[in-house]
Amino acid sequence: MNQLSGQLLLRPSLWWLVVRMPEFPAQVLASWNPGMRKQPFVVVRQSVDSHKSMVISVSPHASHMGVHAGMPVRMVRKRFRNLEIVQENKEQEKSALLELESLLRAYVPEHAVRVHAAGIVVDLSGMDRLHPEGMEAFSRVILDVIIRSLNFTDVRAGLAVSLFVSRLCAKTAGPGEIKVCVPGREQAELLRIPVSYLPGLSVTARNRLLDYNLTTIGHVQKLDFYFLESRFGEEGGRIYHMVRGRDMEPAAQDRKKAVCEVSKTFERNTNDSASIRVSIRYIADELAMRLRVRRSCARSLTCSVRFSDNKTAQRTARLPEPTAAFIRLHDTAQELFNLLYFRRVALSRISLVAGNLEPDNGQTGLFVTREELKMEAAAKAIDRVRKKMGFEAVLNASVIPHATRTI
Numbered sequence: 001m002n003q004l005s006g007q008l009l010l011r012p013s014l015w016w017l018v019v020r021m022p023e024f025p026a027q028v029l030a031s032w033n034p035g036m037r038k039q040p041f042v043v044v045r046q047s048v049d050s051h052k053s054m055v056i057s058v059s060p061h062a063s064h065m066g067v068h069a070g071m072p073v074r075m076v077r078k079r080f081r082n083l084e085i086v087q088e089n090k091e092q093e094k095s096a097l098l099e100l101e102s103l104l105r106a107y108v109p110e111h112a113v114r115v116h117a118a119g120i121v122v123d124l125s126g127m128d129r130l131h132p133e134g135m136e137a138f139s140r141v142i143l144d145v146i147i148r149s150l151n152f153t154d155v156r157a158g159l160a161v162s163l164f165v166s167r168l169c170a171k172t173a174g175p176g177e178i179k180v181c182v183p184g185r186e187q188a189e190l191l192r193i194p195v196s197y198l199p200g201l202s203v204t205a206r207n208r209l210l211d212y213n214l215t216t217i218g219h220v221q222k223l224d225f226y227f228l229e230s231r232f233g234e235e236g237g238r239i240y241h242m243v244r245g246r247d248m249e250p251a252a253q254d255r256k257k258a259v260c261e262v263s264k265t266f267e268r269n270t271n272d273s274a275s276i277r278v279s280i281r282y283i284a285d286e287l288a289m290r291l292r293v294r295r296s297c298a299r300s301l302t303c304s305v306r307f308s309d310n311k312t313a314q315r316t317a318r319l320p321e322p323t324a325a326f327i328r329l330h331d332t333a334q335e336l337f338n339l340l341y342f343r344r345v346a347l348s349r350i351s352l353v354a355g356n357l358e359p360d361n362g363q364t365g366l367f368v369t370r371e372e373l374k375m376e377a378a379a380k381a382i383d384r385v386r387k388k389m390g391f392e393a394v395l396n397a398s399v400i401p402h403a404t405r406t407i
Contacts, residue, residue: 014125014161014162015123015124015125015127015128015135015159015160015161016121016122016123016124016159016160016161016162016163016166017120017121017122017124017135017139017142017157017158017159017166018119018120018121018122018157018158018159018163018166018167018169018170019119019120019121019122019142019143019146019155019156019157019170020118020119020155020156020157020158020170020171020173021117021119021120021150021152021154021155022154022156023057023058023059023060023063023069023154024057024093024117024118025043025056025057025088025089025093025117026041026042026043026057026058026059027150027152027153027154028089028092028093028096028150029041029043029086029089029092030059030153031096031150031151031152032089032092036059036084036086037059037153038061039059039061039084040059040061040062040064040065040067040080040083040084041058041059041061041062041083041084041085041086042055042057042058042059042062042067042071042076042083042084042085042086043055043056043057043058043086043087043088044056044073044085044086044087044088045087045088045265046087046265046266046267046268046269046348047087047267047268048073048085048086048087050073050267050268050269051072051073051074052072052073052269052308052348053072053073054070054071054072054073055067055068055069055070055071055072055073055076056069056088057069057088060153060154062080062083065080065083066079067080067083073085087267093117096150097115097116097117099149099150100115100120100146100149100150101113101115103145103146103149104120104122104142107138107141107142107145108122108123108124108127108142112124112125119170120146121163122142124138124139135159136159136178136180139157139159139178140178143155143157143176143178147176153175154175154176155175155176156170156173156174156175156176156177156178156179157169157170157173157177157178157179158170158171158172158173158178158179158180158181159178159179159180159181160180160181160183160186160189161181161183161186162181162186162245164242164245164246165181165186165189165190165245166181167199168189168190168193168197169181169189171193171197172193172197186245187245190217190218190221190243190244190245191216191217191218191221192216192217192218193216193217194215194216194217195209195214195215195216195217195219195220195243198217198239198242198243199242200238201235201238201239202235205232205235205239208231208232212231217243220239220243221243221244223240224240225237225240228240259353259354259355259357260287260290260291260294260296260298260353260354260357261287261351261352261353261354262283262284262286262287262290262351262352263283263349263350263351263352264279264282264283264349264350264351265348265349266279266347266348266349266350269308269346269347269348270346270347271344271345271346271347273341276337276341276347276350277334277337279350280303280330280333280334280337280350280352281330281396282395282396283333283350283351283352284326284329284330284333284352285326285330285395285396286391287329287352287354288324288325288326288329288330288379289379289382289383289386289391291324291354291357291360292324292360292379292380292383293383294357295359295360296324296354296357296358296359296360297322297323297324297357297358297359297360298319298322298323298324298329298354298355298356298357299318299319299322299355299356299357299358300316300317300318300319300354300355300356301316301317301319301329301332301333301336301352301353301354301355302314302315302316302317302336302352302353302355303315303316303333303336303337303340303350303351303352303353304340304350304351304353305337305340305341305347305349305350305351306347306348306349306350307343307345307346307347307348308345308346308347308348309345310348311345313340314340315336315339315340316336316355317332317335317336319332322358322360324360325375325376325379326375326379327375329352329354333352337350382394
């Protein structure tokens with residue numbers, strides 16, 4: 001009995017699988033349009049005709065030509081006249097991510113998977129008891145399923161007992177490869193990894209590391225905490241812990257879970273205040289729906305804008321009480337935008353972030369009017385339609401171009 005109790009009290013072994021899908025927007029377009037696979041092309045978020053657009057993703061053939069993300073479109077047109085420029089397809093990307101989520105649920109519990117465009121994080125802790133063939137073989141099955149379902153050409157993964165090390169392994173793996181860090185070998189694996197793979201560092205910190213000729217994590221490990229802090233400021237402490245394999249990302253992940261964000265990137269940079277306000281109404285409506293679906297209420301709202309010269313500005317307002325009501329979010333967003341839009345420069349992007357989320361307990365606020373209760377009931381009915389037919393199945397007439405009122 002004691003022996004059995006001891007076995008039951010054993011902690012499950014920790015394993016993390018991180019899957020990377022480099023150049024995700026370009027790979028999605030190529031998977032939906034097989035004819036593009038052998039063609040060099042780049043992907044932009046705004047209109048392909050705008051000279052202020054920036055490249056966000058490139059195909060393998062375009063990468064071999066020397067094109068990379070972040071290049072201005074005008075430079076690409078000047079250097080590579082025959083290179084195709086394609087606009088990002090958000091709907092296809094969302095469809096691919098939803099398909100991934102549904103596929104992975106057949107292999108691991110839903111709560112153990114985080115899927116986003118930058119990659120997939122899978123918590124395989126305790127799964128070795130269900131798969132005696134080993135975690136590497138099980139991870140190979142998952143990776144093959146992802147490649148077959150998405151029809152991607154470049155998917156790579158890292159497997160380790162540390163989430164941070166598995167992320168770095170995924171960055172150093174080749175296409176279709178799973179790089180495994182054997183338990184106990186984390187320190188040796190870190191020594192050879194370039195410092196450029198450390199996540200979340202500013203451009204200034206990366207350049208300063210190169211100025212000091214610190215090219216690998218092993219080089220940085222020889223420096224003490226005080227030296228790094230004196231040379232890199234607050235980032236020095238993060239660098240000190242990261243090069244020793246300590247994951248500095250969980251706190252950021254927890255913060256991301258506590259917010260809900262909706263954004264819109266304009267096809268062309270615009271300074272038309274009327275169309276911008278229509279866009280605010282659109283994304284405020286979508287933000288309210290997402291909050292209701294998550295059964296959450298927001299205590300604060302942040303509005304941020306990016307100008308055509310790549311400068312950004314943001315303002316945050318604390319809401320009188322937790323809410324997911326469209327009218328309150330919309331009115332607050334408009335007030336914040338009025339405070340932000342003081343420059344005579346066109347906008348390229350606007351976003352709304354609902355922060356300090358808390359569960360919706362179903363209680364009615366003290367200052368909710370009867371009209372707001374009617375609007376809330378109507379919103380829930382509209383949500384049911386949108387869940388079946390998509391968000392744009394029901395829209396406010398003011399956000400539909402050339403809308404006409406019908407009776």
